[in-house]
Amino acid sequence: MAAVAENGNADPRKSALIFLGTGCSSAVPNALCLIQPSDPPCPVCSQSLILPPEKNPNYRCNTSLLIDYCASDGKHKYILIDVGKTFREQVLRWFPFHKIPQVDSIILTHEHADAVLGLDDIRAVQPFSPTNDIDPTPIYLSQHSMESVAVKFPYLAQKKLKVGQEIRRVAQLDWKIIENDNTKPFVASGLRFVPLPVMHGEDYVCLGFFFGERYKVAYLSDISRFLPPTETFISKDGDQQLDLLILDTLYKNGSHNTHFCFPQTLDAVKRICPKRALLIGMTHEFDHHKDNEFLKDWSEREGIPVQLAQDGLRVPVDL
Template sequence: MVSAALTSEEPVFPRLASSWVKRFVFLGTGTSGQVPAIGCLLPAPSASSSQSNNDGCRACHDAVVPGSKNRRGCCSLAIVGGGPRPQDESLILIDCGPTFYSSAISHFQRNGLRRIDAVLLTHAHADAILGLDNLRAWTMGGDIQSHVDIYCTQTCFETVEATFPYLVNGKKATGGGAVGELRFHIIDAHRPFQLPVHGGSGSGSGSRAPIEVVPLPMFHGPHGGPNGAPFECLGFRVDTLSYLSDTHAVPASTSQRVAGSDVVIIDALNPYRHLSHFSLQQALSFVLSLPAPATTTKTATAALRQQPGSGRPGLPKLALLTDLTHNLEHHSTERELRRWNKEMQRRCRNLGQGATTSSDGSSVASANGHLAETNGAASAAAALGEGGGPRWWSAIWDEHESERLSGRRSLRLVDAFTKEPGPLQQRQQQQQQQQQQQIQGLSLSDDDSGLQLPQFHVAWDGLAIEMGRPDT
């Protein structure tokens, strides 16, 4: 019997700005296994037909309820940008996995999506490419479009060619029916490339011009690369939107490319570690430790902090978690994130957003700071977050402890906050903050309550978010 759907308060997202992106729609937010997991729904061999193999999996049992936010297809994102009129819009699709077609049926019409101007492939795993054959529905008869442009690395292309030889070379089709008309473009994982779209740089109404897409190379598994190296996967940055759906480690050079984004969409597979994906706690660490943008000067840094709702330079306004398993039930995870976000904000304000002292005696950077020297016993690597910047929050919250406390379907973020310091220690920390600001050459007002950490939320299939134009 289908139970009533689980619920949680609807999030209110911050205002996001982009010179090209108008909105983005999640077509899938799950892993290759999707949610629900069939093993959680089918009866155990020795159980009655009404008793499932895992009655305790709230995410999977809720996922079969129509409209459930726990229902998750394979990761995919539609990015819409361009001019003010629908005919002046272009659609960029990131990944095209086995659930793409059913997701398109569910979400294209209601979000005004039609023509696919470009498909960006992150990697050649099944959950990212097995829907490429379904693109024939867009090109058959030319009713929607004559062809679809696919952008991928050479390594990814070779796997696609081996999997779908007839999509790469139409002469290899067996003649039993129409096949998709796909045009492949090989990109360099370490160089930005241009996409011809509506509303690109220098284009007028109804015309097409290029926009720049920045690849975000990262690692997605300890093996699979050349000579035993980790398997490389791509994310993509389109203007102020950065998308990193499959990663267990992000190079510092990639974090620098992400810095300054308004919104970061990030892999958060489980409430504990995995070999080829970020845990939810690692996802938080990545976003919180992003570096300042390379072009940020001291003057620009001070200016950024005067903007309402702005945070530490480099941090986004919004971070959305994707690539989730059934171990992270949507509504309970969203509630825990809100509790954590609220408590983290309060702790930062109580500590004056200044340099604080961690339990091992090392000095760490604040939510306002760029960098601080570490003088304790902890190694330099341990003092850095997943984004490559300092773990400025280590005196407040321990993501490693959160992973230890969490288990299967048990996310515990708030329990990993440290014991708050007494009044004397707080005064000492505030003095350290003032000293650190003098070292950095920054003068901040005593009232810095306008500082905001990024909002963290769980994405869901069908979530559509608007982006406005930057203020001029």
Template sequence: MVYSLRIVLTHEHADAVLGLDDIRVVQPHSPTNDIDPTAIYLTQYVMDSRLYKIEGYFPSKLSIAKRICSGFMMSIAMLDDVYFKLREGQEVRRVAQLDWRIIEDDYDKPFVASGLKFVPLPVMHGEDYICLDFLFGEKSKVAYISDVSRFPSNTEYVISKSGSGQLDLLILDCLYKKGSHNVHLCLPQVCSKFFQKLGCPEKKT
């Protein structure tokens, strides 16, 4: 069975969204953008965020916007100049075609993408920000945990043995080998606290 490309966003920070226009390199080539869009799953908060104005930067219909810069890194301040309405006589430019699909930031409201069920896992990315990570897989359970500093008790329960059962694979954000950080877990906190809560014995080195 062949599945088309699907993308699930964790949050709207630059490291999560600023590569979206490059998706066009794996989409069918069409100089006029006459192709089926790629599904992007994200929360309403991420869609509405004014910080990056995602929908404005990556419009799903080229008839209202065009790309004038590509192939190099642009500062956040320049992004408002990347897309603008086409004027009469302007050429159509190729950009990624995206289909925005809103999901809930609630582990009781899973969604399905390409036949795979995803369970949303809200985590704290600093005490003032919620990042959305995911649990997926039926026969083998995988938890993808990006940009986390603390686990709310409900999320911690969902990925524990007593919640969804033993994880087969945990992909976990870990910023530094030593010390600590205010918006990310670091290796000492992961080894001394989190693995034990998941039912994994701490490995002595």
């Protein structure tokens, strides 16, 4: 599947989902596979030295989704979910490719490094002003994430300069607190989102998001266990059937304490029964072509089309 497999001639009157990153926190290729190669070398990571990333679906940046939302007036808004360690690379690779001119709002799933450490680079996609005289970008996050981000990036979280403090050019962000509650939706750049709290390890709640009215999407990038209200909300046997489920899958086999792995992911897909699913968050254990061949057979047996997503994939939707 090439990066533009679902792109074709992009319809300017339609919304689209653009996968800026589909990899785990450490991204793919795995650095150790390159600096301490095995014999034989890792087949997935060694490709990164041969193929350019745009032709290599096994090259994966930190998980991130950009929603190109076309409102009823025909104007486009660009909503970014998560801003991880590889954000600048994703901007350089995919914003020109997909003609993305700006980021209108940001949503954070949680405050781990692979979701927030690119926040400083948001200034690169904002209008230039050495005195920060620009409209700030709205950014939606939980109270816990806000407290953590304020420690990591105090200069981005502060509301005004201290006495005698020099003006420095930094990203301008308008922080907006959202609840870990799927009964309390919020609106970002004209699009309604429902928070989907899930467990990301038994000591940590992470947010996924439901959005779309005509085409219903659930995005769950970091999950080890569903909370019952969230699973009910997005299940065919619950409130509604999803048109698209975007779901975490870290390793090929076994289990992990903070993420779904392939067996748990496929079990969840069968329970939720979306019309379609795309998988994200993969390590170098996944070979895009081989595992999508496996998933093709699995999809035919189960009646639910499932594939691994890839960086740069653009999926036209009617939100």
